[in-house]
Structures are given as C-alpha cells and as structure tokens.
Amino acid sequence: MAAGGAEHEARRILEIAEGFMKSQVLFTGLKLGIFDLLDASADPMTAVSISEGIGADTDATKRLLDACTGLGFLRKLNADNETEDGKYQLTEASRMFLTTSSPTNLADWVGHLANLYGSPWADLPMAIREGPAFSTHRGLERGKTFKDIYSTTKGFMGAMEGLPTVFGAKTASAFNLTEFQNICDIGGCTGPLAYHLAAAYPKASISVFDLPEVVKVAVARGPDDEQGQRVSFLPGDFFHDPLPPADLYVVCRILHDWTEDKVLTILTKIHDSLPPGGGLLVVEHMLGDDKTGPEVAHKYDLLMMLCTGGRQRSGREFQRLLSSVGFQEVTIRRTTYPFGHVLARKQRV
Ligand SMILES: C[S@@+](CC[C@H](N)C(=O)[O-])C[C@H]1O[C@@H](n2cnc3c(N)ncnc32)[C@H](O)[C@@H]1O
Structure with a gap:
C-alpha cells in the first residue's frame, strides 16, 4: 500500500x-x-x-x-x-x-439512541456469540416485542416520530400512489408518516392502525391542521385483530422487528385483507442484495439483533417473502437514506 x-x-x-x-x-x-x-x-x-x-x-x-x-x-x-x-x-x-420544540425534532430519537449506547450495544459481542439465545438471555419474550421494548411515554413516542417526520415525504413520493383511495399505515404509531401521505395524496383516505395504548396517545397529540384531521386512528393488534379495510397497506419499520415466521404471518394477513390489485408498501432500512451496505441498514440490523430479535432484510429477501405469500409485481427502490421501499400487489382480476 x-x-x-x-x-x-x-x-x-x-x-x-x-x-x-x-x-x-x-x-x-x-x-x-x-x-x-x-x-x-x-x-x-x-x-x-x-x-x-x-x-x-x-x-x-x-x-x-x-x-x-x-x-x-x-x-x-x-x-x-x-x-x-x-x-x-x-x-x-x-x-x-x-x-x-421543533416540529422536525430528532432530539428524542437521538436521546433514544443515547439510552441504547451502554446496554444493549455494549452487549454486542455476547449477542454475536449467543445468536437467538441472546433475546432469551435479555428476558425478551418471543412475540412480545411491544411489551418488552416499547413504551407510550412522550419521549419514546417522540423518538419514534423522528425519522418518519423528517424523511416521510421521501417515502410518500417513492412511488406514485395516486390510484389508491384508502391507505392504512399498519403500526403507524402516532402518525408522522400518515401525515406525509395525507399531504401527498389529498384525495385518499388515510388511517393508522396500532395498538390501543398507542392510538390513545396519538389521538391526544395529533396535529389539528387539515392534514391531521384527515388521518383516522384505529386501535387493534395486527396478530389478533382483523385489519381495517384498505387498498394500500404500509408497513414502515414493522417487519424488521420480527423473525421470519411472524413476518410471514403479518404479510399473509395483509395479502388476505387486500382487494385484487391492492398494494403493500414496505419501508425499511433495506440492505443491498450482497449485504455489503448501506451502512445505515447494517447499523439497524445489529440494533434489531440486540433489541427485538428481528433483522433488516435485502430487496431480494423481501421479493422472496412477498412472493411466497402470493404478492406479485414486486418493485424495489433501493435505500436513499435512510429507507428503501418495496411496492407489491395482490393479483389483479
Ligand atoms: C418500530 S415502531 C414503527 C412505527 C412507525 N411505523 C415508524 O416507522 O415510525 C413499531 C410500531 O408497531 C406497533 N406495534 C407493535 N406490535 C403491534 C401489534 N401487535 N399490532 C399493532 N401495532 C403494533 C408499535 O406500537 C409501533 O408503533
């Protein structure tokens, strides 16, 4: 050299x-x-x-x-x-x-990352040695991700809002979604992405489906402006309850929380709930197919290993998962910081 x-x-x-x-x-x-x-x-x-x-x-x-x-x-x-x-x-x-106080505040998200800096990040060597046993070691109950790592405190909800608030407009325009009339953001938390979708698609009706305790907070703190009033919040559990009717479902940073069996359960439920030709938009820190980048996806892949037992996936992996439950016309837009996007459809009649 x-x-x-x-x-x-x-x-x-x-x-x-x-x-x-x-x-x-x-x-x-x-x-x-x-x-x-x-x-x-x-x-x-x-x-x-x-x-x-x-x-x-x-x-x-x-x-x-x-x-x-x-x-x-x-x-x-x-x-x-x-x-x-x-x-x-x-x-x-x-x-x-x-x-x-800023409407585009990333402070809560950065504060959340600061809280992860000691544990669990310091436990990364242990997580690598133990593999899936690490989640058990940390006392995470399989399938109880919300109970284990989420909270409805102002700080946690504010942290979740950071990235979709700042980057959600890019997600809303990653594909032209004007043909969809009824868009439902599954696990959409307090609605930051839904507000961007409402702004980008003024004719669509927009809903957020999340756990009842999250919906309660979302309704209490939702913006009062025109966009805010166009978003409705519907309580439910995507493993146990029927999904609200929609012709486009969005899952942003949902699939990365879960192991493959749970991901397939969620995707199958979404596929079954869609009308023919309906769509699914997946938003994730997507890995390249050769998994050598992008850096943001590696960071969150390891974070998921530490926190949820989930993982980040590549476009090719999404293609395989989506096809396996019957989705067609899978189109992938690689990561433009921080998210990659995948649009898939249920078979048209
Ligand atoms: C990582 S956060 C992502 C939030 C939002 N989509 C985003 O990207 O900012 C996961 C979301 O899924 C919700 N969630 C977790 N388990 C759920 C379940 N079983 N049913 C419905 N929502 C759930 C959580 O409340 C949380 O809002």
Whole structure:
C-alpha cells in the first residue's frame, strides 16, 4: 500500500474507533439540555451563563461547548477575542433537529439512541456469540416485542416520530400512489408518516392502525391542521385483530422487528385483507442484495439483533417473502437514506 494510502486507512479506522466520542458529545449536549436552553434564549449565551443554566461546572461546560462547536452543532461568536468571552448560539440545523420544540425534532430519537449506547450495544459481542439465545438471555419474550421494548411515554413516542417526520415525504413520493383511495399505515404509531401521505395524496383516505395504548396517545397529540384531521386512528393488534379495510397497506419499520415466521404471518394477513390489485408498501432500512451496505441498514440490523430479535432484510429477501405469500409485481427502490421501499400487489382480476 502506498504511504499516503496507508495513512488514509489508519485514519479511517481510528475515526470509526473514536466515533463513540463524537456521539457522546452530542448525547451529553442533549442530555444536559444545552440545545433547548439556547433555543429558549433570545440572545447568544456565554459559557458561564450556559453552565449556570444547566447547573454544571463552567470550565467543563466551556470545553463541551467548544467540542459541540467543532462538530458543527453550535456556532461560537467572538471566538478569537482574548479579552471577551465567546458566546454560543445554535446553528440553523441544530435549531431544526436538536431542539425538542421543533416540529422536525430528532432530539428524542437521538436521546433514544443515547439510552441504547451502554446496554444493549455494549452487549454486542455476547449477542454475536449467543445468536437467538441472546433475546432469551435479555428476558425478551418471543412475540412480545411491544411489551418488552416499547413504551407510550412522550419521549419514546417522540423518538419514534423522528425519522418518519423528517424523511416521510421521501417515502410518500417513492412511488406514485395516486390510484389508491384508502391507505392504512399498519403500526403507524402516532402518525408522522400518515401525515406525509395525507399531504401527498389529498384525495385518499388515510388511517393508522396500532395498538390501543398507542392510538390513545396519538389521538391526544395529533396535529389539528387539515392534514391531521384527515388521518383516522384505529386501535387493534395486527396478530389478533382483523385489519381495517384498505387498498394500500404500509408497513414502515414493522417487519424488521420480527423473525421470519411472524413476518410471514403479518404479510399473509395483509395479502388476505387486500382487494385484487391492492398494494403493500414496505419501508425499511433495506440492505443491498450482497449485504455489503448501506451502512445505515447494517447499523439497524445489529440494533434489531440486540433489541427485538428481528433483522433488516435485502430487496431480494423481501421479493422472496412477498412472493411466497402470493404478492406479485414486486418493485424495489433501493435505500436513499435512510429507507428503501418495496411496492407489491395482490393479483389483479
Ligand atoms: C418500530 S415502531 C414503527 C412505527 C412507525 N411505523 C415508524 O416507522 O415510525 C413499531 C410500531 O408497531 C406497533 N406495534 C407493535 N406490535 C403491534 C401489534 N401487535 N399490532 C399493532 N401495532 C403494533 C408499535 O406500537 C409501533 O408503533
């Protein structure tokens, strides 16, 4: 290997190894409430006033703020002035994505990832050694994913909303779905993707089907605008209850929670519930067929191994699963960060 190439590779390896330090800077900024504090302030703030605001040591806070600035989460004014303290303010992106008052907040999702950082991520070597036994080891009951890992707290629901809120418009336009009149988002949580579908398809009727405890929260916090009012929330369990009638079902980040037998149960139920020619849109962090990427799908594949006993799948695997329960015309759109999309149809008459 040429000297420059070797140095580049060494640096690439070290940057990956040190990546957790960057994550911790972000997690700590969020956990200590720095982004929300700056969001609430009319003016840029000094390290002294920020440290007072979050009840922390001033010098340590200053070093964290500078690290946040270096990573592009904050902007520092007067950075070169030796006589006056620098002042910190949010960047436009941080205000948009890292503050909990923003409608496009990813803060709850990042906070959720922060909670996974110790356990279960630290248990990855054990999970690899044990395989499926790891889920039992962690006390996860097979088929009880919701009970084991979900919660209806504001933070958890907010975390689930993050990615579909920010990227849902891409999902709504991944295929032209105008022919479908009745779209049901199965396991659609509090409806962030459904609101994008309502905006993109003004003539369609849009529903979300989720567990009763989730629907209760969704109805309480749903937006009051025109899009919000077009989405109805229907309670039920996709393993035990009939699905609401629809000519297009959507499953976004549902199949990755489950092992193949459960996935086949869900897909069969959807297929049986569709009219001839009806569609199914699968939205997942989809792996390439050779499984060498994309990186986002590998990360969530391992996360599913750790948290649910499920997995991310490739387009070819979706093709096989969908065909095996009778779907036809399977069209795959590979991952454009963060999701890939598959549209399949029940046989037309
Ligand atoms: C990973 S979240 C995905 C939420 C949403 N589709 C998204 O992509 O943000 C899984 C969703 O499935 C719902 N869910 C889990 N088990 C369910 C069941 N048996 N019946 C109906 N919904 C269920 C959960 O409440 C949760 O909203």
